[in-house]
Amino acid sequence: MADMKTSDAVLVMTEATKAFGGLLAVKDFNLSLPRGSLQGLIGPNGAGKTTAFNLITGIIPLSSGSVEFKGERIDGLEPFEVTRLGIARTFQNIRLFSNLTVLDNVRIAYHAHAGYSLADSILRTKRYARNEKELTDKAIDFLSIFKLEDIADEVAKNLPYGQQRRVEIARALACDPTLLLLDEPAAGMNPREILELMELIHFIKDRFDLTILLIEHQMRVVMGICEYLTVMDFGEVIARGTPREIQDNETVIEAYLGKGAGKSAAS
Amino acid sequence: MELGYLIGTIVKMVALVAWIYGLFWGLGRKRIWQKAATLVLAFAVIQAVIWTKIGNFALFSAFDQGLLFQAITMTMVVLGLNLIYGFNGQFSLAQWGFYGIGAYCAADITYRWTNGDPSGLIVVGLGVILGAAALGGVAKLLKKKRGIPVLSAFTFYLFALVAVGVLSVWLGSLISPLFVPLFGTPDAPGALASPIALQAAFFLSVLFAGAFAAEVSFLFGLPVLSLGSDYFGIATLGFAIVVKTLLVNSDTILPFKEMKGGRGMLGIPKLTNWAWAFIFLVLVLVIIRNFVRSSTGRATLAVREDEIAARAMGIDVAGNKLLSFVVGSFVAGIGGAIYAHYMGFLAPASFDFIAGFNPLIIVVFGGLGSMTGSIVASFGWIFFLEGFLRILLGQFGTDAPSWRFVLYPITLLLLMLVRPQGLLGTIEWGFFKADVLRKRLTGALGGLSRGTKAEKAGE
Numbered sequence: 001m002a003d004m005k006t007s008d009a010v011l012v013m014t015e016a017t018k019a020f021g022g023l024l025a026v027k028d029f030n031l032s033l034p035r036g037s038l039q040g041l042i043g044p045n046g047a048g049k050t051t052a053f054n055l056i057t058g059i060i061p062l063s064s065g066s067v068e069f070k071g072e073r074i075d076g077l078e079p080f081e082v083t084r085l086g087i088a089r090t091f092q093n094i095r096l097f098s099n100l101t102v103l104d105n106v107r108i109a110y111h112a113h114a115g116y117s118l119a120d121s122i123l124r125t126k127r128y129a130r131n132e133k134e135l136t137d138k139a140i141d142f143l144s145i146f147k148l149e150d151i152a153d154e155v156a157k158n159l160p161y162g163q164q165r166r167v168e169i170a171r172a173l174a175c176d177p178t179l180l181l182l183d184e185p186a187a188g189m190n191p192r193e194i195l196e197l198m199e200l201i202h203f204i205k206d207r208f209d210l211t212i213l214l215i216e217h218q219m220r221v222v223m224g225i226c227e228y229l230t231v232m233d234f235g236e237v238i239a240r241g242t243p244r245e246i247q248d249n250e251t252v253i254e255a256y257l258g259k260g261a262g263k264s265a266a267s
Numbered sequence: 268m269e270l271g272y273l274i275g276t277i278v279k280m281v282a283l284v285a286w287i288y289g290l291f292w293g294l295g296r297k298r299i300w301q302k303a304a305t306l307v308l309a310f311a312v313i314q315a316v317i318w319t320k321i322g323n324f325a326l327f328s329a330f331d332q333g334l335l336f337q338a339i340t341m342t343m344v345v346l347g348l349n350l351i352y353g354f355n356g357q358f359s360l361a362q363w364g365f366y367g368i369g370a371y372c373a374a375d376i377t378y379r380w381t382n383g384d385p386s387g388l389i390v391v392g393l394g395v396i397l398g399a400a401a402l403g404g405v406a407k408l409l410k411k412k413r414g415i416p417v418l419s420a421f422t423f424y425l426f427a428l429v430a431v432g433v434l435s436v437w438l439g440s441l442i443s444p445l446f447v448p449l450f451g452t453p454d455a456p457g458a459l460a461s462p463i464a465l466q467a468a469f470f471l472s473v474l475f476a477g478a479f480a481a482e483v484s485f486l487f488g489l490p491v492l493s494l495g496s497d498y499f500g501i502a503t504l505g506f507a508i509v510v511k512t513l514l515v516n517s518d519t520i521l522p523f524k525e526m527k528g529g530r531g532m533l534g535i536p537k538l539t540n541w542a543w544a545f546i547f548l549v550l551v552l553v554i555i556r557n558f559v560r561s562s563t564g565r566a567t568l569a570v571r572e573d574e575i576a577a578r579a580m581g582i583d584v585a586g587n588k589l590l591s592f593v594v595g596s597f598v599a600g601i602g603g604a605i606y607a608h609y610m611g612f613l614a615p616a617s618f619d620f621i622a623g624f625n626p627l628i629i630v631v632f633g634g635l636g637s638m639t640g641s642i643v644a645s646f647g648w649i650f651f652l653e654g655f656l657r658i659l660l661g662q663f664g665t666d667a668p669s670w671r672f673v674l675y676p677i678t679l680l681l682l683m684l685v686r687p688q689g690l691l692g693t694i695e696w697g698f699f700k701a702d703v704l705r706k707r708l709t710g711a712l713g714g715l716s717r718g719t720k721a722e723k724a725g726e
Binding site: 057059076077078079080083084088089091095096097098099100104107108109110111112114116118121122123124128132135171172175 | 557558560564566569577584590
């Protein structure tokens, strides 16, 4: 798979539009993510970034336009089907299964590939025993990649914030995605945690051969790790380019700081 | 004398809890022969107690046995409800309705059977088997076409099941006359009139009743589960009312003369004995526990914790909700069937939705998400409320036992204040414990180490 289309776009959104009543939350949104890229999606609050994520993952249906993943239309699919195709995401406000252990959080992500049916588990067949053991071992190995194996039987809600983020990212990766969507991964983190997060993102990208799209407000993260940025405001793309280009873009500065701010900031 | 009886009741309650603990501890052992020995022993202990009579005094009187069977049927309903409400997070009031459906369905089968008519067993049996096949077939067809709205899917399933219903009634009317001669006459009973055949019919009737309740719950749950949790609760309340109304009018708007509507169904053979009750109790325990302790069970928990995150993890949330609802209703149906054959009499009033709050209270009382809690609370509830309190309050006059319906809500209130997570919280005993994760870095061994810590804790 990897050898065939290395340069192909993993995700292509064409003219994606979402209207909530008369409000166009996302309008004619175009996006193309080359394989192995790490792109950022930024914009002021309410610009429609998270809506764009929800359109990709199928949580809300498109009004018009299309979303293609590895050359296949995925708009109209159920969110769980989208995930099974290989798109995983994290959430702006962490959505761990808070009363379950870290291990179970990860094992849940394996559910689609558990390899045994409900009948197997009711009858406790050999297949159940083998696959369940395999799955558990795999989950523990997986946690050890993120240095989380020591807290595997900790209940998720008892973890500190930074670690919850780590678990959430680990859980998303356990879905075995090719495309990872991170929704404000650095929100609420202190500078040290942000540094760790940036390292982690680089690490997982190489290790799991991922394409990553992230929404972020922290300019440090965006400028530090993204190769390419798409800027949104009021549901529309207002600029695209490398972080350096975006930094000097008048329209972007205006969107963030208001009219006239560009000149005073430049002077 | 009465004081002695009261103390005796307390002793019995404590002994039963100890028995439950022992059963679960034994079933939680690793080796298969240990589990088997536990089952035999657990069965034999109670059977011995039932048989023991010291002079005129029965150690475990008919009254106590009745409580035991009620506790077991309640356990089944409550475990199913805990799966739906405690583990999957769907507030359901419909379980009492499925309990009623199971009770009447099984009762009708054996009632007809004892009157020399095999049509009940044949029609229901054909119905549930063909129905399951039809549901599977429709599901397969619907899978091919994506994006079908829930209500359209529901219509397909509904038509399929109605067609199967008509078909099985027709086939039943063709087939059953062939078997009628096998029942013989009262003077010369045939092969099917033998007690063994009756027991077999009873066994099948219980399973079919469960399956029937499950298929009804599938049809009902499919459109209704897509509602949000609160709305789902209201809809299930409606379902419970519909079931009761149908049962009250079973001889007028439904074609079942033998159910006698609101007057109550008489003459159901009393086939529930300790052996059958125990077998079906273990069956239900195993089904529920194996469901919860599996990948599907974890997905069920994930749906309760956070539906959006569950969907993002590749879990079919709607399918999972439906699955736990169907399994929960299946065991409720089995519970109803056992209840019907213990009572020998069914009145629609027992399946009123008000009574349907009892399992709900027990689930919360025992601890949402604790299977052990559900079981202990069911036994405790029946033996305390119907056994102990009734006798204790009986000392203060003939009307005094009604005070127990004042006392138990107060108990409930106090418990909720002191222990909002329920009697047992999420504590589980032996058999029901989750896989205990050993602290191991390599993950090389152990795997399913369920029972390692449990054994230590148990000793």
